[in-house]
Amino acid sequence: MPPVLSFLVQPTSTVDGPEAPPAPDSRTFGRAVGDVRDAWRHRELWGHLGWQDIKQRYRRSVIGPLWITISMGTTALALGLLYSQLFNQEIATFLPYVTAGFVIWNFILGCITEGTDVFIANEGLIKHLPAPLTVHVLRLVWRQVLFFAHNLVVYLIVLAIFFPSLTEPYQMAGENVVQPGVNWMILLAIPAFALVAFNAVWVALLFGIISSRFRDIPPVIHSFINLIFFMTPIVWHVGVLNSVSGGSGGWRSYIAEFNPLFHFLEIVRAPLLGHQQQWHHWVVVAGFTVVGWTLALVVLRNYRARISYWV
Amino acid sequence: MVSIDVWNASVDFPIFDAKSRSLKKLALGKVGGKIGSEGRVPIIEALHDINISLKEGDRVGLVGHNGAGKSTLLRLLAGIYEPTRGSQRIQGKVAPVFDLGVGMDPEISGYENIMIRGLFLGMTRKQMEKRVDDIAEFTELGDYLSMPLRTYSTGMRVRLALGVVTSIDPEILLLDEGIGAVDAAFMAKARDRLKDLVRRSGLLVFANHSDETLIEFCDSAIWMDEGHVKQQGPLREVLSAYKGHDPFEYLSPETRQRLGLDNEPILSANGGE
Numbered sequence: 015m016p017p018v019l020s021f022l023v024q025p026t027s028t029v030d031g032p033e034a035p036p037a038p039d040s041r042t043f044g045r046a047v048g049d050v051r052d053a054w055r056h057r058e059l060w061g062h063l064g065w066q067d068i069k070q071r072y073r074r075s076v077i078g079p080l081w082i083t084i085s086m087g088t089t090a091l092a093l094g095l096l097y098s099q100l101f102n103q104e105i106a107t108f109l110p111y112v113t114a115g116f117v118i119w120n121f122i123l124g125c126i127t128e129g130t131d132v133f134i135a136n137e138g139l140i141k142h143l144p145a146p147l148t149v150h151v152l153r154l155v156w157r158q159v160l161f162f163a164h165n166l167v168v169y170l171i172v173l174a175i176f177f178p179s180l181t182e183p184y185q186m187a188g189e190n191v192v193q194p195g196v197n198w199m200i201l202l203a204i205p206a207f208a209l210v211a212f213n214a215v216w217v218a219l220l221f222g223i224i225s226s227r228f229r230d231i232p233p234v235i236h237s238f239i240n241l242i243f244f245m246t247p248i249v250w251h252v253g254v255l256n257s258v259s260g261g262s263g264g265w266r267s268y269i270a271e272f273n274p275l276f277h278f279l280e281i282v283r284a285p286l287l288g289h290q291q292q293w294h295h296w297v298v299v300a301g302f303t304v305v306g307w308t309l310a311l312v313v314l315r316n317y318r319a320r321i322s323y324w325v
Numbered sequence: 326m327v328s329i330d331v332w333n334a335s336v337d338f339p340i341f342d343a344k345s346r347s348l349k350k351l352a353l354g355k356v357g358g359k360i361g362s363e364g365r366v367p368i369i370e371a372l373h374d375i376n377i378s379l380k381e382g383d384r385v386g387l388v389g390h391n392g393a394g395k396s397t398l399l400r401l402l403a404g405i406y407e408p409t410r411g412s413q414r415i416q417g418k419v420a421p422v423f424d425l426g427v428g429m430d431p432e433i434s435g436y437e438n439i440m441i442r443g444l445f446l447g448m449t450r451k452q453m454e455k456r457v458d459d460i461a462e463f464t465e466l467g468d469y470l471s472m473p474l475r476t477y478s479t480g481m482r483v484r485l486a487l488g489v490v491t492s493i494d495p496e497i498l499l500l501d502e503g504i505g506a507v508d509a510a511f512m513a514k515a516r517d518r519l520k521d522l523v524r525r526s527g528l529l530v531f532a533n534h535s536d537e538t539l540i541e542f543c544d545s546a547i548w549m550d551e552g553h554v555k556q557q558g559p560l561r562e563v564l565s566a567y568k569g570h571d572p573f574e575y576l577s578p579e580t581r582q583r584l585g586l587d588n589e590p591i592l593s594a595n596g597g598e
């Protein structure tokens with residue numbers, strides 16, 4: 015039935031109303047970019063919510079968010095000790111290696127797994143508040159950054175313990191490269207981490223949108239992410255790939271090189287450990303940043319307006 | 326300038342059952358031919374052919390039976406749902422109050438909830454800090470405000486929520502029904518604040534079933550029926566057509582006096598033709 019264009023209509027509501035209706039702009043890049051930009055302006059909101067998430071998780075516990083640090087500490091210590099023996103590595107260099115890797119991995123893991131749920135979990139808010147969608151993503155990434163900061167304490171403790179031996183040039187077993195040791199280059203970890211966090215935003219956006227339409231994606235990601243953990247050089251070092259083949263590593267080095275997460279990990283980890291920076295990691299990450307953001311913006315452009323219908 | 330314009334807008338909800346939401350069906354559908362494409366997803370047409378133009382100063386009541394599309398229309402006006410067909414333009418900051426409890430966290434204290442709810446409604450942290458005392462006084466919750474929200478009774482929660490909601494400065498205020506579920510003594514107090522809030526807001530759309538409330542807050546109305554606008558115009562005309570009688574007729578003398586309607590003539594029972 016068509017709308018009743020009532021003669022009762024009063025000037026206060028409609029008569030002088032719409033000129034020519036503008037073309038719908040739901041599916042424009044302008045709106046997609048606008049969503050991200052507006053979300054950035056809402057920093058107060060997601061900043062507060064991100065803090066609240068952490069505070070709330072440990073609200074009634076005695077030592078609070080310190081639990082994040084403690085659980086990371088014990089895991090890194092146990093894995094570091096175990097794998098240094100399995101791979102016949104020096105504890106003084108391998109324990110920091112595992113710790114740093116694990117701390118960064120935890121950030122990446124959090125952003126990917128929670129990223130798939132980001133819109134589904136915020137269904138209530140999405141249906142009640144006209145906030146930019148990216149707000150939920152930024153809240154998630156910010157929360158993970160805060161977790162990362164807590165976990166980083168563990169690395170700093172490990173660094174303090176092994177400081178003398180880490181500042182000297184050293185070699186990881188199975189590798190011919192002499193690592194220069196921790197020096198001022200450690201500062202490079204800051205822009206590197208910022209770049210990883212920047213990538214985390216598109217990952218959560220993209221996976222979040224796809225997952226809210228196809229509910230099979232979260233379980234798929236959740237089950238494969240553990241596999242990827244073992245495939246990525248975190249508790250093992252790429253040098254192992256060389257030593258098992260007794261030399262150059264050959265095709266085995268591709269196991270690491272073809273894993274995008276390895277590059278993301280390495281740009282942050284290498285400066286933290288005083289390893290020699292391999293610049294091709296930066297190139298790969300930069301490439302992923304461009305491609306990923308482009309993809310995320312295209313998907314955001316096409317499906318941004320559909321999210322509230324899908325969740 | 327605050328305004329909302331909606332042109333020929335429709336809102337269609339795709340209803341994904343478990344199967345069509347999965348990749349499996351989409352993949353298999355490709356192989357088999359037609360099954361599983363987006364077009365095969367059943368659709369609920371919640372709203373169709375909506376044309377609305379609201380501007381600063383409008384006080385619009387939204388009436389209609391359950392399921393007529395009032396809440397969906399409010400979400401369309403808030404920009405939460407963008408129309409699947411047609412277009413919409415919203416100018417101004419929208420403060421939607423659809424559910425008093427949304428964004429409230431039972432584990433954190435009343436004070437913290439005030440802050441979070443305020444931020445959600447588009448306020449800044451500074452603005453909310455200024456209003457906390459005012460809200461505390463209005464809610465009469467006293468020391469309870471530093472207790473976690475889960476220790477509150479339902480009534481206390483509503484007080485807190487109402488306190489926050491009525492403290493904001495909205496450009497576009499969208500109120501869904503259900504905002505009136507407080508005890509009578511408190512409601513008298515809340516009513517004043519609600520009035521104040523409406524006065525501060527640039528544009529109001531209020532879904533409500535109570536004639537009294539609508540007459541008090543609104544001057545025009547939209548009657549929703551089965552997903553389209555059945556009638557739109559001055560409040561009294563629309564309410565008369567919707568209810569089948571002049572709403573002013575049934576108001577108690579006290580209410581009439583309170584609303585300052587004593588001089589309004591009562592029209593015939595057949596409504597405001």
